Each structure stands twice: as C-alpha cells, then as structure tokens.
Amino acid sequence: MASVTSSRPYHIIIFGATGFTGQFVVEEVARCAAESPGGGSLTWAVAGRSRQRLEDVLKHAAGRLSMPELRTDIEIIVADVSIEESLALMCQQGLVILNCVGPYRFYGEPVVKACVENGAHYIDVSGEPQFLERMQLEYHTKALDRGVYVIGSCGFDSIPADLGLLYTQRQFKGTLTAVESFLEFRSGPEGSAGHDATWQSAVYGFADSGSLHKLRKKFGHKPLPVVGAKVKQRSFLFFSKEIEQYTIPFMGSDRSVVKRTQRYLYEEEQQSPVQYSPYVGIGGVFSVVKLLCGGLLFWVMVKFSLGRKLLTTFPSIFSFGMFTKSGPTMKQIEDNSFSMTFYGEGYSEGTDPSQGRPNAKICTQVIGADGYIVTASATVQTAVTLLNELHSLPRRGGVYTPGAAFYKTSLFERLSNRSLKFSVRNNQ
Template sequence: MTARPYQLVIFGASGFTGQFVVEEVARVADGVEFRDQGLRWAVAGRSRKKLEDVLQWAADRLAKPHLKSIDIIICDINDAASLAEMCKKASVVLDCVGPYRFFGEPVVKACVENGTHFIDISGEAQFLESMYVTYDSQAADKGAYVIGSCGFDSIPADMGVLFTRNSIQGTLTSVESFLSLKSGPEGTCLHDGTWQSAIHVVADRSNLRKLRKQLAFKPLPVVGKRLKKRGLLFYSNEVKQYSIPFLGSDYSVVKRTQRYLYENLKETPVQYSAYAAVGGLLSVIKLMFAGFFFLLFTTFSFGRSLLIKYPTFFTFGYLSKEGPTQKQMDESSFSMTFFGEGYTQVQDSQLRKPNIKICTQVSGPEIGYVTTPIAMVQAAVTILKEPDSLPKRGGVYTPGAAFSKTKLIERLNKHGLHFTVISRSEN
C-alpha cells in the first residue's frame, strides 16, 4: 500500500466508545514503537465541534496539549463520497460507529473499494458473517484486510484459544472458556449502545440462521474426545459458580478462526464452547427475570422500543444511556479462563482419552472502554508493523485468522491484558 496521509483514522471518534479509542491511540502514538518516526493519525465523524471536544477531552486527561491539533476529517455514514475520501487518506480505519448491522457496511464497502484496511469492535455475528459473504473476494482483490470483532468481543476469546494451543507440548483438541466480570462497590455499567446491538441481534436471529444455510460450510472434523454439551444454566466445578452459555459472538468467531486455520494452514481444529460465570443463586434469579423479559420483549417492535428506552430498568442498572463513571471503570475488570484438553501425539486421539490438560487465563481491565480500545488499537498497530505476518491475501478475517502468526498477544501483554498459563498436566 502506498503511503497515505494517515496511518490510522478513528471513525466515530466522538461517540462514547470512540473517545476512549482516541485516548488509547494518543497513548500509543507517544510510546516506544512510534518514538522515532511518529504515528500519523486523525479523527473522523459528522460534527467538527464534537470532534474538537473529544480531542480537548483527551488532551486534558493525558496532559498532552498537542492533541488539540490532531487533524479532523468530516464525513457522514450516509454520504458515500465522504466515506471514500476518508478511506483514501487512511491506511487503517478504526470503525467505532455501531450498531454495525445498521452502520457498518457502508464503511466496510468504502474501505474495500479504496484498498484500506478496516477494523471494528462488533459483537454482532450476523454483521460479521455477512461481511465475509459480501466482501471477502473483493477485499482479497484489493489487498485490504477487513478484521471484525477486535474489541472485547472477541480478542480475548479468539487469541486466548490460540495462546492455549501454543502453550502445550502436543495437540490441543478442545477448549471451554468461562468469563468472569468483577466490579467495585458501585457495580459495573455499560453504555446502552451495547444493549441496542444485543436487542437487534436476538430479534433478527432467524436471518442469521438463513445466512449460515447460505454459507453451507461442511462440519469441521472432531479430533479426539467430543466436547460435552452443557445446559442453559449449570453449576461449573471449574470456576465454582453457576454459569450460562456466553451470548456474544465469541463462539462463532472462534469457530470461523478454526475453520480458516484448518482449511488454509492445515492445522488441527479445536472444538470450543464459551460460557459466562454468573455467581450464586441471587445472581441466577436476577438473570432469569432479566432473560425472560429480554426474550419476550425482543419478539415485537413495541417491546424492543421499551428495552431501548429503559436500559437501566431492564438490566438492573448494568446498562445506561450515560455509561459508566470513571470510578466504575477503574474498579472493574475481567478474567476469561480456558480449560483445554489434548494429546501428546495427534494419532493418540483415536485410541484413548486426552492425556494433556491445560488451564490458561486472559485477564484485564474494564471490558467496554479500557480493554476494548487497547485490543482495537493493538490490532491496528499489528497491521501497520507486521504486514509480512498477516495472511498472504487480503480478505475478511477473524482476529485469530488474521493475527495467528503475529506478535499481537505480546503487544497486548505489554498494554494491560495478561495471557497466562495457570496449570498444565500430562498423563
């Protein structure tokens, strides 16, 4: 790719998540990796005033007055020409404008047509998979990498499975992950943009099933012991908490990664299941009530309107239109624990039970506005700094497929996320 005015452009920089991505890019730009040549970056969106305000906000928080002079690009999601002009100026666009099912495709289209790399933080499986169907071939022709779900959904899960695989002496064949969220006395909170995405994902799940029928992928081969199915609610002896299947896009993202690694790199596919630990009985009761109303109200338009209008009420305060306070963010963290099984030699998988067990963990700060910006920005930096380690052709990729041969995990370890091996055993 020929040199462009900006290496990174943050689209939607004045949004709730976008402002924290601006802050993270500013930190990275002044870090060791860009100390010699600098990082050329800009912010983009509809309102110059709002973009100026977010640059002022970041300048004040980081005590970096020079941020106020960062370049601004005016463009609108409904103006294809303005999106094209933005993409022509950027090597990588970091798209922070969701819900992506409504606002993501115009940006993907503009990036692909102009040979610009694209990164988003979507947790919307239908959007992610439909972009693969629509743009993979064209992106390959243009040499553009379109990499979705590069935030909390689903960098920890996808890269965590690869970290687990790379941490054993043998062949990993199955992994279960358990997500645990921690908060301080004031609890945890997310901005309601995440809530709106979830509402529309559940309401439109029938179209996702149709899309997957259209893809008609052959099932991946199961190597070794088949991963057991869990219930909708169960007590996990692994994490000593009641747990439920994780409702985000992690499972579908990891499965797409494993398909790519199997079909293109001839690597053994890893079975995967994703769960969320919900705590004790009181948490289970709250979850049951919230889940009942959520599923009921998402089935009709008036119910969806109520869910969107009153996020705090329907989520017991976990989501709000204002988002979390700084104190809530500072006191929040997550851990995702992976329990894997495998074999010292892959041929043993046909003869006996797994003889390797491994437990790893990915942990980090608050998920939505600290971990997500870190993951998104480091994914973008990896594209800039390690082009020779990316897949040989452009296309639409998951994080694990795009970054399996890169040093992304090392980068994340240096910027606040931690990939660790808890235990390993071999029979």
C-alpha cells in the same frame, strides 16, 4: 511503521471518535503516537458527523493525557455513514480505518464498502455475529482482489477469547481437541455497567437470530471434523465448580469468532480444529433469579417492535441497571477487571487421538482491566500490528477474524505489554 504516501496522510483514522468507545480509542492512539520513535511517526486523525463534538473529544483527551497539542495538531474529518462521498473521502486519507460506530448491523456495511473500494484497511470492535459473518460472505473476495484487510471483532471480549484459545493451543504439548472458557467480571464498590450501544446490539441481534442461521447456510461449509472425543454440551444454567458460581453459555460473538478462526487454521494451515464452548459466570442465587425473570421478559419483548422500542429506550430498567444510556463512570471502569479461564483437554504427544479418551489437560488464563480499556488497547494494537507486519498477514487481503489475521504476528506480545496477561495455570 509503514510509510505514508502523499495521498494517504494518516496511518490511522478513528471513525466514530465521539462515541463512548471511540473516546477511549482516541486516548490510546494518542499514547501510542507519543511512544513511537521520534514521537510523530504514527500519524492519525479523528472522524465523525460533528466537527464541534470531535473538537470536544480532542480537548477532553488533551486534558486527561496532558497533551495540549492534540487540540491543534490532530486533523478532524467530517464523515457520515449516510453520505457515501464523505466516507470515500475519509477512506482515501488513511491506511487503516478504526470503525467505532455501532450497532454495526445498521451502520457498519457502508464503512466496510468504502474501505474496500478506496483501498483502506478496516478494523472494528463489533460483537455482532450476523454482521461479522455477512461481511465475510459478501466482501471477502472483493477485499482480497483489492488487497484490503477487513478485520472485525478486535475488542473485548472476542480478542481475549480468540487469542486466548490460540495461546492455549500453543502451550499444549500434543493435540488439543476441546476447550471450555469461563468469563468472570470483577467490580469495584460502585459496581459496573455497560453502554447503551452494546445493549442495542444485543436487542436487535436476538430479535433477528433466525437470519443468522440462514446466512450460515449460504457459506456452504462442511462441518469441521471432530478430533478425539466429542464434548458433551452442558445445560443452559449450571453451577460451575471451575469458577464457583452459577454460569450460562456466553451469548456474544466469541463462539462464532473462534469457530471461524479454527476453520481458517484447519483449511489453510492444516491444523487440528478445537471444539469450543464459552461460558460466563453470573454470580449467586439472587443473580440467577434476576436472570430468569429478566431473561424471560427480554425474550418476549424482542419479538415485537413495541417491545424492542421499550427495551432500547429504557435500557437501565429492563437490564436491571446492567446497561445505561451514559455507560459506566470512570471510577467504575478504573475499578473493574475480568478474567477468562480456558480448560482444555486433548492427547499428549505420541498419542493417537482416534484411540480412547483424552489423556492430557491444560488450564490457561487471560486477565485484563475493564472491557472498554481492553477494547481500546486491542483495537489500536491490531492496527499497529497490521501497519508494521503486513507481510505476516494471510494472503494479500480479505475478511478475517483477529486470530486468523494475526496468527503469525507479534500481536500476542504487543497485547501482553499493554492490556492483557496470558498465563498457564497448570499443565497436566
């Protein structure tokens, strides 16, 4: 574990510890600290706007984990995204800030700015492409100059997608050229639900989708080269033989995150880029009807301020119960799981990708528990990996995706030992 100087008393500070995701992160950090050599080499604190609510979170975690010492031994830092001085003071006390305060398009940048200016590394669980890419555009050079790492999207579902594709590349014997991933959710008898914060991110993200295209033009990137055969795009809705259910393109940040990783590996490591298309299963015919009706209503409503107000005020109604203000129950979380299956194709060793069609295939899979459990585990393990293997990260700072940042580290192994299972299903 990296040493902590007298001016930086904490390895990790969890900002937004009172939020739905933040509470799971608190418990995971507590577990990791208890498991570290001597039981106390990983030092940490919680931060947020309300001291009372932070005390309640520590009390709840102490009860669930049977660690009464959390109520007295863990420091509380009061910090607010609207008060720049409080963020600066927070960042000056920690080596890594885990930012769990979303939606990030509204609350993320002040924390990134404070981390860069005060020399603290930054990690978040954002699934918002516009925020993630804008932070890269505006803060990469500043972070590089300050020796600070800013690493977004370190939770579910971007970690399984980004690292899952890198795992597939490593397992493929030859030149992997294209991958499709299929995300499936498995729920217990009580079903599943997402938290309101995720729903809000989706509402505002779709409403402002035009800005993302303008943002990407500012990078001035040349298109990544297409190696081998170009993959044909599937229709918006189709029945997938791979997972035997109706399927649509995944609308989250996975494609954005993976493409940024592939660009980094192509430009910095001279690796052959992989075409990537993520999909998610939605179920049977009844689910298709709900999607079409709900999706049409959603697309109309996000275009107007009143519509967005209604969507964010009544998430359960307009998402058909998929998202709620309270989020999933602990029983739902304990019963839920996911799988992400990667179908790749390419050219076997010794085959020239410029000649003919792909002649080799591979199928890999990443499986894990509920997304909130995976998010907490993945976020904490990225922080621990950063603290322990700083020498293996790219350059000396900057804004990166998880795959780009941790490509040469033991993060794969750390996650495999805790929350995710990577496997090869077949290799033809």
